[in-house]
Amino acid sequence: xxxxxxxxxxxxxxxxxxxxxxxxxxxxxxxxxxxxxxxxxxxxxxxxxxxxxxxxxxxxxxxxxxxxxxxxxxxxxxxxxxxxxxxxxxxxxxxxxxxxxxxxxxxxxxxxxxxxxxxxxxxxxxxxxxxxxxxxxxxxxxxxxxxxxxxxxxxxxxxxxxxxxxxxxxxxxxxx
Amino acid sequence: xxxxxxxxxxxxxxxxxxxxxxxxxxxxxxxxxxxxxxxxxxxxxxxxxxxxxxxxxxxxxxxxxxxxxxxxxxxxxxxxxxxxxxxxxxxxxxxxxxxxxxxxxxxxxxxxxxxxxxxxxxxxxxxxxxxxxxxxxxxxxxxxxxxxxxxxxxxxxxxxxxxxxxxxxxx
Numbered sequence: 642x643x644x645x646x647x648x649x650x651x652x653x654x655x656x657x658x659x660x661x662x663x664x665x666x667x668x669x670x671x672x673x674x675x676x677x678x679x680x681x682x683x684x685x686x687x688x689x690x691x692x693x694x695x696x697x698x699x700x701x702x703x704x705x706x707x708x709x710x711x712x713x714x715x716x717x718x719x720x721x722x723x724x725x726x727x728x729x730x731x732x733x734x735x736x737x738x739x740x741x742x743x744x745x746x747x748x749x750x751x752x753x754x755x756x757x758x759x760x761x762x763x764x765x766x767x768x769x770x771x772x773x774x775x776x777x778x779x780x781x782x783x784x785x786x787x788x789x790x791x792x793x794x795x796x797x798x799x800x801x802x803x804x805x806x807x808x809x810x811x812x813x814x815x816x817x
Numbered sequence: 818x819x820x821x822x823x824x825x826x827x828x829x830x831x832x833x834x835x836x837x838x839x840x841x842x843x844x845x846x847x848x849x850x851x852x853x854x855x856x857x858x859x860x861x862x863x864x865x866x867x868x869x870x871x872x873x874x875x876x877x878x879x880x881x882x883x884x885x886x887x888x889x890x891x892x893x894x895x896x897x898x899x900x901x902x903x904x905x906x907x908x909x910x911x912x913x914x915x916x917x918x919x920x921x922x923x924x925x926x927x928x929x930x931x932x933x934x935x936x937x938x939x940x941x942x943x944x945x946x947x948x949x950x951x952x953x954x955x956x957x958x959x960x961x962x963x964x965x966x967x968x969x970x971x972x973x974x975x976x977x978x979x980x981x982x983x984x985x986x987x988x
Contacts (some may be wrong), residue, residue: 646976646977646980646981647945647973647976647977649922649926649980650926650930650941650942650945650946650976651945651946651948652923654843654846654847654850655846655850655923656842656843656845656846657842657845657846657849657850658842658845659841659842659845659859659862660859663859663863664838664841667841667862667863667866668837670863670867671837671866671867671870674867674870674871674874675870675874678870678871678874
């Protein structure tokens with residue numbers, strides 16, 4: 642049973658001005674909280690720092706194959722070599738630079754084995770491998786099902802070895 | 818005060834993200850309407866955004882998601898209050914608050930709501946403001962449907978009495 646006084650409780654939601662000084666304090670507190678959260682996240686993350694023979698082309702490759710986003714502007718020397726660039730692939734951060742032998746920053750050579758390989762989780766390993774191949778990567782092993790995932794291996798045009806990995810799509814219909 | 822889009826809980830449609838400056842009055846309005854106490858509404862609004870940043874450290878969020886956090890903060894508050902309240906405290910709470918002067922009827926309603934016990938505030942807000950069914954209310958309140966119906970009837974009666982009392986005072 643409701644009467645007029647109870648009916649006064651219903652009705653559309655309305656926004657209400659927050660005290661300005663309190664809002665400023667809360668905004669400041671949230672900024673500090675974000676910085677603390679970011680610092681603790683970065684402290685537990687290993688960031689691959691790739692050295693490549695042509696950083697500009699490498700950025701284009703990672704953008705087109707992995708959908709990477711370039712964060713900020715790359716740092717460059719006067720002669721156009723990139724000393725540092727930052728890419729974001731999903732929640733993963735990637736740094737890269739051109740070769741600087743004086744800083745012992747060399748890139749892998751496609752004719753030799755690489756000591757470090759990069760495994761990256763993607764939405765669809767088949768699509769990523771196809772995009773990599775179309776952009777000049779050398780397919781080392783085609784995508785296949787393994788341990789509940791779909792994964793393949795390719796060597797990118799700059800000598801780095803990648804394994805795009807995605808969840809295996811369950812087969813519809815009768816389980817075999 | 819200004820109207821804002823109603824949260825479409827359960828909708829599959831993409832939801833626009835709202836930045837802090839726009840989200841703040843939405844969350845504050847939602848809480849103020851239900852608890853009727855500015856200090857408490859400010860405190861719970863802050864707690865809502867702290868939880869939001871802890872879960873999603875970005876600078877914007879979906880308004881329905883923020884409202885869900887705010888509602889949970891309020892329910893937690895009411896539950897704590899319901900456990901702590903004594904009869905004396907309820908009596909003190911029911912006295913008119915001279916420190917808060919509400920002009921608009923919406924805030925006047927909230928002020929009356931804020932004088933009730935935590936249990937009564939919770940059931941009236943869930944049933945009549947959030948428009949939940951009694952079984953849905955029962956889940957939040959943590960009582961059987963029958964006990965929730967009984968609580969609702971008592972809360973409605975108390976609200977009517979308080980409202981009429983306030984109207985009489987105003988006249």
